[in-house]
Amino acid sequence: MRPSTQQRLHRGIAWIILAGWGAFTIFLVLWVIMASLKSTRSLFGKPFEFPSSPAFINYSKVWVTSHFGEYFLNSLLVVTASVIGLLAVALPAAYVLSRGKFRGRKALLNFFIFGMGIPIPLLFIPLVVMLSEIGLIDTLTGLTLVYLSVSLPFTIYVLQGFFSSLPTDLESAAVIDGCSDWQVFWHVMLPLATPGAATVAILNFVGLWNEYQISLVLISAQENRTLSLGIYSLITSMQYSGGNWPGLFAGVTIVMVPTILIYIFLSDRMISGITMGGVK
Amino acid sequence: MTRSSRPLLSSMLAGCALAVMAPQAGASELVFWSMWNEPEPQAVALRAIMDAYTAKNPDTTFSVVWNGRGNQTKLRAALQAGTKVDLMDQDGDQLIGGLQKQGLALQLDGLVDADFGAALLPGVFDIYASEGKHYQVPYVYNSVNFWYNTEMMAEAGGQEPATWDELLALCDAVRKIDKYALVVDNDDTYALYYFSYLLERKLGVNALVTTFEDKTGESWRKPEVLEAAQMAQSLWGRCIPDDARGFQYPAGQQTVALGDSMGNLNGSWLPAELSSSAGEDFPWGAFNFPAVEGGAGQQADLQVALLSMIALESSEHKDEAVDFLTFLVSEEAQKIIVEQGSVGSTRAGVPWPAMLDEAYQAATNATAISNIYGGVGVNYPDFYTTVLAPQQNKMFMGEIEAQAFVDTMAAETKKYWDAQ
């Protein structure tokens, strides 16, 4: 059925509104990049003008002098390890919480879900004391374990919703065929879970990549810092040592670029997966 | 035993120990947690100082953690977990309410010379002492002055004011060249500069703290307090442009670097903070907060914020730590602080970087020094953060009347003390 003129008009207006909103987002990203190439003086004097001589040196300064190169590696290491560990732990748990039939299943699930409501600052000091006692304070390993654990509530929530939305026939067929529970999980459910797992992996990657509060508390030594701690130290250095704002934006761009790239290539997957938890 | 014979005796003892015991290193490694981040100039200066110290004392090496500004807060958690730290640094006023109050800082009286403080600038060693006991060794000096563009002042035909009325006249002169003399950033703590200084000029040093410490709250109702509030408010429109109410840090102070405002009442870190926008040859000048007619305070009274280093009470290398603290304020080390850190030194007779020269004169000739922002935050951080700073900001920004501010403060002060 061909769209009527009125429909065309509606669509046109819709397109304009959406394009306006979207354009603003693109403007944001471009502005951050542009700001990283300006001088501090022109950043504050004419914040929305294009720099006459782009200061690419800001990037090399931030990469080397401010150690962002090392921080990049640390972030990559910690976040990748956290996400892989998270999947290894959450997938089985979510499967059991969605498909299992045992007493207290619902209660246990709620137990995890309410964890989403715990304010993170509450955990700071006990975590420091605990990690110090087991010798993991100020280590990337300790940070990875904590990241993994605090991401469990949301991840399990999404994954169990995902598992619940999958049809049960395949499982039943496999069981009839004589597969053990373990084989059912490994050979049937896991492959089916790939879209959900991929989504949850991407979401957590992006979230942990930008995380700074926990790492601020658990990491002290400069060689252990992650990227967001690098940004944080650039900001706090402004007190007393002066504002290298374009340098800050260069750092922000370095932090931003991987997530935007992942986002552009995998946004479909990311978005379709969030809804799995909510839409049964 | 004199100080000079102590190292001799210790080396003799160490020599004996070495001879008697199996090979035991006499070396000690001092763990230093710092408020600086590794690339900052002050961190560079400190590293140079530590190297110089190790060159003189090869047995002492350093292991540094460059924590950044939340150093004391980080240290709190680490100490609870049993981490061994020997030295740390932070803003002196923050240390008083933190480690010092909790007895975690090493008391220095008896471990340093009786005339330790005399080698430093006036008031420096005593300002952060509690009940006469010294814990801190301030090693960076920040003073609060008016920092301004000397070329713009010359263009307006003005000169550094000695009294409040002269300051207002200067503002009028600057208006004539279509600029504003002063600018502020909308920030609770920065806004306190004017009111606290005015109060100190009227009632004397530490006036804000004394006013607060009156448990009945009635000191707030002194006429000078109301006048100080009104004088601060009178700056708007005449000295400070109205749109400055909306400047979020650091937009306001950047206007000085951009040449849109003449000056800013701020700490002596301001030229360093603005250096990348202002450029190397910005014509910086500084003058003290002017005197007020009939007031008890003098123009040479100075608000300061010093950065101090302390040794931890739990340190296992107390002697070495104290020795390093002494070295930190020696002439050699302080020269490094000035040259590589580009900040003010706390030792008398060590000139500051050229652009801070007028502040150096002010620090040398200071008749009295008081804590920054009036000093209430030092011992009463909860009242300061939740009541004083926000209320004063409201008054300064013109949201509440001066009389209402005074009444609120009187009531809140009484309420605070009643609850203690």
Place this chain on the structure above:
Amino acid sequence: MRRRMVFTFLAPAVLLYLFFVMAPAFASFYLSLFQTSGFGETPRWVGFGNYAKLLADPIFWLSIKNMALILVVGGVAIFALAFLFTILINSGIWGKKLFRALIFMPNVIAVVALSTFWSFIYMPRYGMLSNLFKSLGFEQAAAISWTTPDNIFWSMLVGLVWISTGFFTILILAGADKIPTDMYEAARIEGAGPIQMFRLITVPMIWDVIAITMVLWVIEAIKMMEFPFAFGGPTPSQDLLTPSIYLFIMGFGFRQPVYELGYATAIGVCMFLFTILAVLVLTWATRRERVEF
């Protein structure tokens, strides 16, 4: 499913969660019954004293008020926009996936970049809004100071809504995607306009999704800290205070640490209890028979 499998599959998750999340949380909850600076001196037992002090604390109630404003006003704005965008995107336009991606993008960018960007938009004299109005000739509008104490909360809220809308739009949109198009066709034949279709078809059918989305927003609004904190510069103004920020200032401080750890954790406990309460109320209020299709 055999018990052994249940056990092994659940064990790692449960252990990690208990050890790294629950145990510290309980330690904190316990700490809220004391008054301590956290520096290692013996904490002083005050029982529920911290909570009594909280209830009488005007600053705490100010932060609750701000949180409530964010929750309600922000929530209404976000959901209104989410519904609007759902209608618009689902009206058959070209580039649906592109717009979906663009709307979600701010969620991917670091908060410090977002808050700095917004402060440059609002900055007097040099900022974007000011210059935009000036170039259009609206001198008076150009002179409005968006970040003065009176306005700063609302300016922050605008930025916050803009950033958060994407996440919730996507959720609602995905739910709407599942509705078979024949329903819409049938309605269109009957002469229904887009808004009517949305109200009478979409909303009832995706009520589940809307309910869950609202729960997620409530949880986030109660915990809201990062954007208002970053927006406020080195010393966030009291107008921007949320309970999380108040907790942080009281326990960890920034420029002038207060070091009241027991009090700070009491704030955290209140926030947690409030979250549970709000989620329960919301779940009860939005319960409905699921519409099967």
